[in-house]
């Protein structure tokens with residue numbers, strides 16, 4: 001599997017570290033809502049199909065990326081910097 | 092038909108004409124008292140124990156492919172009960188005890204081979220951790236022996252004891268651990284369940300779970316709707332997808348694990364040996380092939396095939412442990428999709444939906460659990476309450492903080 005990093009170009013996936021579901025992990029709720037925090041920390045949609053996920057280019061530019069990948073075929077539809085999302089905050 | 096030496100002799104003389112299929116291919120009935128979704132080891136064992144221990148025989152196992160096409164037929168066949176935390180220790184030890192009597196119990200040769208499982212240590216800290224684990228096991232009545240380097244050398248002289256980075260200092264040995272012929276486990280449970288009246292419905296995919304006023308009442312399948320008094324899910328790597336049919340989100344990610352087999356060689360390694368400085372474990376099959384594996388690929392996957400960098404990683408670890416295997420050719424490799432849970436431990440429980448029961452979260456180690464998992468899940472379904480042995484494997488433990496995290500890795504499935 002190769003990931004096209006916006007900074008470094010197409011690189012082998014073993015240069016990256018994967019964290020998991022981007023939509024779940026980037027929507028961190030405040031700590032005082034226990035039910036929402038349980039959802040965030042533990043529950044995952046885990047789809048068979050398109051999955052937006054956080055990858056860290058640890059052996060490259062060290063940026064967090066949101067990779068949209070099909071979990072059945074490993075075909076990557078899109079790679080974007082995690083920090084370019086609306087509120088400008090890096091995950 | 093009962094299998095025995097006499098049956099083999101009789102059929103040998105009759106040209107094998109008297110052998111009958113090991114299970115039927117029935118048409119689905121309109122209603123069952125219990126439907127088990129997933130004809131892997133756990134689903135088949137559940138049906139077997141529902142019939143045998145609880146007298147529930149109007150039961151169906153619904154399998155989307157053929158039985159044994161999932162992880163039960165893809166694993167590296169290791170059984171052991173060398174866990175640290177009490178919930179796991181007692182549960183897996185019960186599984187080991189069931190393995191020890193299984194072949195007589197279900198009248199099928201599953202080639203249960205208690206050849207020993209040896210976990211190597213390479214540092215003082217790792218030895219201390221194994222001392223602690225061995226003591227925990229012995230306190231729970233499980234066998235465990237700590238070996239020094241000479242003790243390991245007498246069992247496996249071919250290992251690289253003086254490896255510059257990871258010298259072998261010793262190992263923790265569970266002699267009762269070993270391997271089992273994985274396909275035969277599926278077939279044996281299937282035959283045992285079928286002979287007690289359970290319908291095994293192959294090539295029947297569950298496409299929906301019907302819930303009426305908070306109660307699960309049946310499953311939609313590719314062969315029509317089947318009404319069910321109770322529904323048990325045992326879908327391993329596909330647990331999230333099937334549970335989603337009832338609106339449940341699970342603390343599970345699906346990941347791929349690979350396994351490898353070398354060309355066949357003469358008997359070389361008697362035990363299952365695991366490397367302590369990287370993720371690598373190896374044993375030898377009766378056909379002579381070395382059977383080995385290592386880490387999961389690390390990203391969510393429903394593809395039953397793995398990636399090249401893990402192949403490299405596993406072989407590097409193998410070479411560090413046993414350099415002579417570099418002369419062998421790898422014959423086959425494959426992948427299976429596993430249900431990695433958020434604390435690395437399984438779930439066998441009721442769900443918030445009445446009549447719907449859940450069995451999942453087996454990670455890469457659920458084969459050894461097969462008999463106990465089926466036994467406990469059958470109890471949970473039949474009695475509508477968990478058995479003492481699976482009382483800790485609750486679905487709500489993630490919300491209540493009662494995690495069972497052997498590695499202390501946290502809510503990161505790809506680290507367990």
Ligand SMILES: Cc1cc2nc3c(=O)[nH]c(=O)nc-3n(C[C@H](O)[C@H](O)[C@H](O)COP(=O)(O)OP(=O)(O)OC[C@H]3O[C@@H](n4cnc5c(N)ncnc54)[C@H](O)[C@@H]3O)c2cc1C
Pocket residue numbers: 128129130131132133134153154155156157158159160161162163164165166167168169170295296297298325326327328329333348349350384425426427428429453454455456457458459460
């Ligand atoms: C490469 C590899 C090596 C492993 N090595 C070991 C080992 O050495 N020791 C060990 O203890 N464990 C090992 N494991 C883990 C072990 O194999 C699994 O944890 C265990 O087999 C899972 O339970 P199961 O047998 O019921 O799963 P499966 O055999 O996968 O059964 C689940 C079944 O559900 C069916 N299903 C899914 N969705 C549907 C649907 N919608 N409708 C109907 N049916 C459906 C599937 O087709 C499948 O047959 C390994 C796993 C892999 C992949």
